[in-house]
Amino acid sequence: MTGAAQPALEARGLVKRYGGLDVLSGVDLSVHTGEVLALVGPSGCGKSTLLGILSGLLSADAGSLDVAGVPARCFAQWQRIAYMFQEDRLLPWRSVRDNVALGLEGQGLGRAQRAQRVDEALRMVGLLHVADAWPHELSGGMRSRVALARSVAVLPAVLLMDEPFSKLDPQTRAQMHAQLLRIHAGSGTTVVFVTHDMEEAVVLADRIVRLVPSPGRIAEVIELGDLPRPRDPVAQGVAERVRDLRARMVMGPEGLQ
Amino acid sequence: MRKFFTAAFVAAATLCAFAAHAADKVRIGYWTSGVSLGYGAVLESGGFLAQRGIDAEFVHFPDVNAPLRALAAGAIDVAFGAPLAGVFGTAAQGVPIRIFSATQPADVQFVVPADSPIRALAELKGKKVGMSPAGSSVAVIAGAVLAGNHQIEPTEFSLVGGNESRLAQFLAQKQVDAAALRSITVAQIQGEVPLRRLGSFADEWKKLTRSDAVPYIGVGTARAELADKQPEVLARVIAALRDTLAWGSTHRDEVVQILRKKANLPEDDARTYAGQWDALNRVGFEPADIATLRLQHQVFTESGLVKGALRDDLFATRPYALSKAMK
Amino acid sequence: MKPLHTLARGAMASLAGQRLALAGALVLLWWAGAQGMPSFVLPGPSRVLQALEVLWHSETFTRDVLATCRRVLAGLGLAMLVGTLAGLALGASRALARFFEPVLAVFNTVSSAIWAIFAIIWFGISDATTVFVVFMTAMPLILTSVWQGAQAVEPQYVDLARSFRLSRWQILRKIHAPSILPHFFSGARLAFGFGWRVSLVAETIGASDGIGYRLRQAADLVQTDQVFAWTVLLVGLMLLIEGGVLKPAERRLFRWKSASLAPPSSHAGRRAAAVSQPTES
Numbered sequence: 001m002t003g004a005a006q007p008a009l010e011a012r013g014l015v016k017r018y019g020g021l022d023v024l025s026g027v028d029l030s031v032h033t034g035e036v037l038a039l040v041g042p043s044g045c046g047k048s049t050l051l052g053i054l055s056g057l058l059s060a061d062a063g064s065l066d067v068a069g070v071p072a073r074c075f076a077q078w079q080r081i082a083y084m085f086q087e088d089r090l091l092p093w094r095s096v097r098d099n100v101a102l103g104l105e106g107q108g109l110g111r112a113q114r115a116q117r118v119d120e121a122l123r124m125v126g127l128l129h130v131a132d133a134w135p136h137e138l139s140g141g142m143r144s145r146v147a148l149a150r151s152v153a154v155l156p157a158v159l160l161m162d163e164p165f166s167k168l169d170p171q172t173r174a175q176m177h178a179q180l181l182r183i184h185a186g187s188g189t190t191v192v193f194v195t196h197d198m199e200e201a202v203v204l205a206d207r208i209v210r211l212v213p214s215p216g217r218i219a220e221v222i223e224l225g226d227l228p229r230p231r232d233p234v235a236q237g238v239a240e241r242v243r244d245l246r247a248r249m250v251m252g253p254e255g256l257q
Numbered sequence: 258m259r260k261f262f263t264a265a266f267v268a269a270a271t272l273c274a275f276a277a278h279a280a281d282k283v284r285i286g287y288w289t290s291g292v293s294l295g296y297g298a299v300l301e302s303g304g305f306l307a308q309r310g311i312d313a314e315f316v317h318f319p320d321v322n323a324p325l326r327a328l329a330a331g332a333i334d335v336a337f338g339a340p341l342a343g344v345f346g347t348a349a350q351g352v353p354i355r356i357f358s359a360t361q362p363a364d365v366q367f368v369v370p371a372d373s374p375i376r377a378l379a380e381l382k383g384k385k386v387g388m389s390p391a392g393s394s395v396a397v398i399a400g401a402v403l404a405g406n407h408q409i410e411p412t413e414f415s416l417v418g419g420n421e422s423r424l425a426q427f428l429a430q431k432q433v434d435a436a437a438l439r440s441i442t443v444a445q446i447q448g449e450v451p452l453r454r455l456g457s458f459a460d461e462w463k464k465l466t467r468s469d470a471v472p473y474i475g476v477g478t479a480r481a482e483l484a485d486k487q488p489e490v491l492a493r494v495i496a497a498l499r500d501t502l503a504w505g506s507t508h509r510d511e512v513v514q515i516l517r518k519k520a521n522l523p524e525d526d527a528r529t530y531a532g533q534w535d536a537l538n539r540v541g542f543e544p545a546d547i548a549t550l551r552l553q554h555q556v557f558t559e560s561g562l563v564k565g566a567l568r569d570d571l572f573a574t575r576p577y578a579l580s581k582a583m584k
Numbered sequence: 585m586k587p588l589h590t591l592a593r594g595a596m597a598s599l600a601g602q603r604l605a606l607a608g609a610l611v612l613l614w615w616a617g618a619q620g621m622p623s624f625v626l627p628g629p630s631r632v633l634q635a636l637e638v639l640w641h642s643e644t645f646t647r648d649v650l651a652t653c654r655r656v657l658a659g660l661g662l663a664m665l666v667g668t669l670a671g672l673a674l675g676a677s678r679a680l681a682r683f684f685e686p687v688l689a690v691f692n693t694v695s696s697a698i699w700a701i702f703a704i705i706w707f708g709i710s711d712a713t714t715v716f717v718v719f720m721t722a723m724p725l726i727l728t729s730v731w732q733g734a735q736a737v738e739p740q741y742v743d744l745a746r747s748f749r750l751s752r753w754q755i756l757r758k759i760h761a762p763s764i765l766p767h768f769f770s771g772a773r774l775a776f777g778f779g780w781r782v783s784l785v786a787e788t789i790g791a792s793d794g795i796g797y798r799l800r801q802a803a804d805l806v807q808t809d810q811v812f813a814w815t816v817l818l819v820g821l822m823l824l825i826e827g828g829v830l831k832p833a834e835r836r837l838f839r840w841k842s843a844s845l846a847p848p849s850s851h852a853g854r855r856a857a858a859v860s861q862p863t864e865s
Contacts, residue, residue, distance in 0.1 A: 057747055083747040089740055093762045093840045103748040105758065134840045154748070289792075290804035317792040318709065319800050332708060422624070422803045429622045445806055449622035520801065521642050521810060 006069045008033040008158050008190040009054055014063035016049050022215035023049050027063070029209065029218065031158070036184060036191045038205035040198065042249070046216030047194045048162055054192065055083040055160050068157070079107075082156035086163045088147040090135040096122070096146050097131040103154040121153035125179055141172035148176070152183055161193035165200065177203055181230070198245045202238055203231045210248065220248070260330050281490045283483075286316040286324040286333035289520070291421070292361050292439070292475060293338040295530050296501065296538045298519040299512055300337075305500045309493040309583075325478070328354055334483050335494060338475040342394040342562055345554055349565025353481035355573035357491055358498070359546040361475025363398055364536045365458040366443050369435045370428060371451035378455050379407045381414055387427045387436035390418030394474040397562045398553075399437045402461035411560070428452070440536060444529040470549040477540075484573040492579035499540045499580070506535055542577040627809035635813040644793065651794040655711055656783045659718025663775060666719075667726030668768065674727070675734020691724040696782040704790045713790035714783050721782045722775035729771025733764035766838060773830060780822060
């Protein structure tokens with residue numbers, strides 16, 4: 001699962017201030033190529049900010065970031081990084097197909113090639129049959145899947161996701177987890193996601209990074225590589241790890257004050 | 258900007274005119290409604306000006322005062338039916354224009370609905386009378402004759418202003434007690450709204466001035482430059498105007514057809530209009546006409562409509578005199 | 585899909601029927617009202633129809649109608665160009681917006697009659713007069729709509745596009761333009777209606793041909809049935825353009841909007857339900 005020695009993303013000493021507050025103070029993080037990494041923590045711990053900096057959408061006040069070993073200086077270096085927002089953000093004036101194509105339009109692909117990638121992505125999330133529908137005609141779950149297809153269509157090296165499934169009902173969320181894992185297995189994409197849901201973190205991630213606030217920093221990194229896949233939330237081992245994680249969140253050595 | 262260019266062009270054209278004589282260019286403007294429409298349409302389509310060696314360019318204006326404004330700005334050279342009150346006022350401000358002929362008599366009637374209790378003009382005291390809006394020649398003449406012949410001061414009747422359409426409507430809906438309407442309008446609506454004549458401008462003016470004169474509401478006006486420096490050209494224009502007048506008088510049917518085409522007038526209205534040809538149009542600048550105009554100026558000044566003295570050079574008599582020699 | 589189309593067709597047929605009935609009722613009212621009035625005050629429907637026929641076959645008809653159309657289109661075209669560019673500029677720069685806001689207020693309050701007076705002074709009797717008046721009336725409407733549209737562009741969509749590393753120009757094309765288009769369209773629609781009305785006003789004092797000019801002439805010559813005929817013609821023209829050009833264009837451009845005409849319990853609702861069935865786990 002974790003492959004090459006070179007990390008997909010390497011962050012060192014990241015600092016971000018909003019007003020007088022240190023949202024992130026000195027964060028070091030190494031994201032291994034091909035792994036699934038979860039960022040968890042209470043509100044205000046800076047996990048979404050960290051994700052934003054990793055994506056290039058936000059800039060850090062201090063610290064450095066390397067993308068595939070190369071210092072990230074120009075925005076275009078982040079070409080191979082896809083970012084999935086919390087809301088599906090489907091453009092209402094575009095059909096499903098055209099929405100999925102959005103990311104590809106910046107890449108200078110031919111029309112036929114684009115169409116092929118779009119169809120592939122839609123097939124991967126099982127929505128090829130509604131390719132010509134309008135976003136408002138779809139349910140919330142389907143819209144999330146379209147958003148996922150959109151991110152996947154650009155064949156990213158790294159997929160960053162900000163609480164992507166938090167707005168879905170438990171059944172749909174479980175389906176999305178399965179879908180994500182399938183995509184990950186098939187393409188070897190590195191995945192970093194932010195979540196509030198401990199169960200989700202345990203089911204999906206190879207490693208969990210737990211952050212704490214004021215100032216925002218990494219409290220600990222939890223390895224889950226030993227837990228066998230597929231991980232059923234009600235299975236003994238998995239449920240134990242979930243309970244453990246929840247406990248650490250509340251009462252760990254560097255928990256909430 | 259446009260004024261500058263037209264003025265420059267006109268200056269250049271005038272200079273050239275001294276040399277050339279063949280076809281003289283004259284820009285003629287008129288209001289394509291009301292009194293000028295019939296005459297203007299015939300003048301345009303009959304080629305009368307070309308026959309006299311005038312290369313005429315016609316400009317159609319959508320309202321009554323526009324030709325005078327254009328004349329003042331130098332955008333046209335001749336307006337054959339400029340409103341008299343407006344001409345007096347403009348000239349008094351020093352704008353270089355000249356009157357070269359009296360052209361449009363005030364063919365206006367005082368009327369009341371046929372079933373009205375009013376039987377004489379004197380009974381209009383305290384009543385509502387519809388007519389062209391205050392400030393028009395019609396309104397001033399009406400005020401003058403009512404005051405002079407029937408002792409009804411302007412403050413003793415209520416002037417309701419409007420154009421012919423509006424006045425006809427007011428009469429029909431009894432929103433005025435009486436109105437001063439053009440004879441054509443009276444003829445047009447007589448069929449549907451029976452009217453009774455109380456008197457006419459012509460009769461009243463004769464009574465007021467103790468003469469045979471008839472008041473004018475429109476006069477032929479030209480730019481001073483044209484009248485003073487090229488009286489011969491203007492004379493030919495006047496001759497053409499006279500030709501038009503004579504022709505229209507004897508070719509009634511053709512006039513009707515021209516009116517129907519140019520103004521979309523239905524057959525009966527066109528006939529009525531054509532029937533009024535001689536009453537509506539004139540080309541005259543005899544001493545009697547000039548005397549009438551002077552008197553009108555006096556009346557207008559007394560009523561406060563027009564300010565300023567009457568300059569003697571306002572009346573350009575030479576072109577008219579020259580035109581009489583042309584056959 | 586078939587059932588939906590037949591249903592829609594049925595609904596449209598009954599709507600057309602309703603509209604026809606309404607029109608018929610209005611004509612009846614008109615006819616009744618004209619009975620007691622002289623024809624030069626309120627001409628009846630048949631007289632007006634006759635007058636319309638005469639106008640249709642008159643020499644200058646085509647020329648007048650084309651003249652007015654030409655001026656309105658020129659004025660509207662210019663207004664759309666200038667209004668859109670200015671609206672985008674104001675949307676992009678807050679400083680510019682603050683600076684020009686009072687100017688815009690003035691534009692909106694000055695009535696078209698005032699513009700007509702200025703136009704006559706500056707352009708005399710010419711096409712430019714009418715075009716100017718149409719432009720000055722329509723341009724602020726479009727400018728305001730585009731400006732509001734530019735301000736209403738959702739930042740979350742812009743961020744989305746940024747996250748896909750689209751260039752600034754691409755973002756303007758793919759996010760801003762489609763967001764602003766509905767606003768532009770509603771402004772343009774308003775401008776269209778106003779533009780026609782205002783062109784007639786301008787033509788009654790500043791033109792030598794055109795529908796407004798003819799209207800004025802007919803009124804002066806007490807040809808009230810012609811005045812009505814021209815009005816009926818104009819109304820017909822407007823309805824034609826509305827129904828034949830604007831409404832279909834709106835439907836096509838904005839078919840992605842969720843407002844639906846069919847009641848929820850119809851075939852349309854069932855289709856939507858079918859679409860949202862999850863097909864795989």
